[in-house]
Structure formats: structure tokens, C-alpha cells
């Protein structure tokens with residue numbers, strides 16, 4: 093009672109909410125930059141049964157953001173070290189470590205044994221796999237992603253809400269953080285928000301981020317939410333397909349070289365007005381948050397090229413533009 097007293101004091105949580113946490117079974121995919129903070133808060137908050145699946149070993153370059161690990165853990169299995177740390181932090185919970193990768197053979201059985209999944213992996217293959225296995229087993233999942241200074245958060249397959257495929261119908265090839273770098277604290281922010289959504293789902297309190305994508309920009313501290321629709325066809329998955337290639341490209345991305353071949357187009361910088369003023373790379377500025385209100389300023393007779401700093405917000409912008417009929421929209425690919 094004393095350990096959880098600050099939760100018990102919350103009217104919305106109270107004894108029944110805390111008991112729901114204690115009874116909950118949560119699987120975290122990936123004990124990396126997002127998984128570590130998410131796991132720490134789930135354990136501290138008293139989620140009774142936590143599973144950790146990660147096939148990787150701790151690397152020295154992980155220590156910048158993977159806060160469950162120390163230098164003497166380098167070379168050891170992340171799932172096992174994370175389990176040890178969480179039990180040390182909260183001996184009142186149970187933790188299962190799966191020191192291997194989630195794949196098509198184990199995903200459905202493993203996910204079926206949990207109430208909720210948190211996906212903190214770093215690749216599209218696993219994201220689609222988690223999605224499809226959650227659809228098949230009827231489990232909601234909280235999804236986080238980080239790239240340089242930008243993070244994304246959403247909840248999929250929650251009470252028949254939209255799935256990951258409703259937001260991202262096609263696999264992408266955006267580089268992982270091992271190739272481009274990521275701000276340490278951003279993984280903490282998004283990972284902690286993933287745990288927050290998990291606690292809300294389990295305790296059945298608050299508005300869950302279902303059908304909405306939160307895009308966070310650590311440099312400007314702009315946090316924006318975008319709504320997206322459900323496509324009922326995406327609920328009809330009944331078997332896991334073979335692994336999706338993680339290097340197939342987003343069909344609506346365009347490189348700088350390809351852009352140079354175009355005679356006429358409209359360049360739309362979808363960063364915030366502040367960022368645009370600080371670093372004007374040409375084109376017009378329509379921040380992502382206002383894009384759908386300003387579609388009457390956009391042409392239908394020439395390509396619309398969306399651009400941002402890292403190539404993530406521009407992909408989201410194109411996704412939204414295509415939904416409202418701008419099939420000639422492309423995202424400018426970053427190096």
C-alpha cells in the first residue's frame with residue numbers, strides 16, 4: 093500500500109486501478125532506447141507481469157540512451173539484463189525474459205499470452221509483424237518510434253480502432269538510429285509516453301491515443317497530433333505472411349537527384365514556422381499541423397514535394413495529402 097500510495101491517492105486510479113495494473117500482462121518488444129524507459133516505468137508503477145523480448149546484446153553505443161544497462165553489461169543479452177534490473181527495482185512483480193527476436197514463428201503464441209504489447213523496436217519488419225500478430229490475437233499495442241530529434245507515438249488495434257497498416261499501408265526504408273543517430277532524451281520522452289498509454293489502457297482511464305498520431309519535435313518542443321482513419325480491410329488479417337523486406341522503399345519518396353529532373357513542382361516545407369524562419373531551404377512553409385486546413389493553397393496540376401528536417405514529418409504529410417486526393421504528393425528523402 094505504501095509503495096503505490098501516490099497512485100492510490102489519485103481518484104482516477106485508486107485501489108481498483110492499481111489492482112488492474114497488478115493483474116496486467118504486458119509484453120515489451122525491444123529493450124532498446126524506447127523499451128528501457130517504458131519498462132522501468134511499467135515496473136515501478138506495478139504492472140504485475142512484464143515480458144521482454146529482445147535478441148540483441150548490449151553494445152557500448154547503446155549506453156547513451158538504453159538506461160537499464162551499464163558498461164559491465166556490454167556483450168550480455170539485453171532481455172536478461174533488463175529482467176534483472178526490473179526485479180531489482182520492484183520485487184513485487186514477475187518478469188519473463190525472451191532473449192531472442194520476435195518472428196513469424198513465435199509472434200502469435202507469445203502475444204496471445206499478454207494483454208497488451210509495447211513496440212519499441214527499430215525496424216519496419218518487426219512493426220508490421222507486431223501489428224499483424226496483434227490483429228490476429230485481438231490485442232492492442234502501443235507503438236513508439238524515434239529518428240534524430242523526432243518521435244512518434246500511437247496506439248493501434250485498440251477496441252477495433254485503426255491498425256498500423258491504416259497509418260502506414262506500405263513498408264518503408266527510413267534508416268535506423270544506428271545509421272543516423274538519435275537524441276538520448278527523446279527516447280526517454282517517447283518511451284515514457286508509451287508506458288503512460290499502457291497505464292491508461294490497463295486502468296481504463298483517460299483518452300487513449302487511438303486513431304491519432306502524436307509527432308514530437310525535441311528541437312522546437314512542438315507536439316502535434318494528427319487523426320487518421322481506420323481501413324476495415326486491415327482487420328481481416330488471419331495469418332502472418334513471410335517477413336516483409338525491411339529495405340523496400342516508400343513509394344512516394346523522391347530523392348534530391350530525382351527532384352532536379354522535375355521541371356515544375358511546389359516545394360512545401362512542413363516544419364514549424366519558427367524552424368522555417370531559422371533555416372529557410374526554399375519553397376513555401378505550411379506546418380504539418382495546419383496542412384489539412386490549407387489544401388486550397390495546393391495545386392492539383394503539378395507535383396507537391398513535402399520537405400522537413402529528417403524526412404519523417406514529410407512522409408506523414410504526404411500520407412495525409414494522399415488521403416484527401418493529392419496523388420501527386422511526394423516526400424523529399426533525406427540522406
Ligand SMILES: Nc1ncnc2c1ncn2[C@@H]1O[C@H](COP(=O)(O)OP(=O)(O)OP(=O)(O)O)[C@@H](O)[C@H]1O
Nearest residue numbers: 122123124125145146147148193194213214218270
Ligand atoms: N524482431 C525483434 N524482436 C525483438 N527485439 C527487436 C526486434 N527487432 C528489433 N529489436 C530490438 O529493438 C531494440 C531497438 O533499440 P534501439 O532503437 O535503441 O536500437 P539498437 O538496435 O539497440 O541500437 P543501434 O540501432 O544504435 O544499433 C534493439 O534492442 C533491438 O534488438
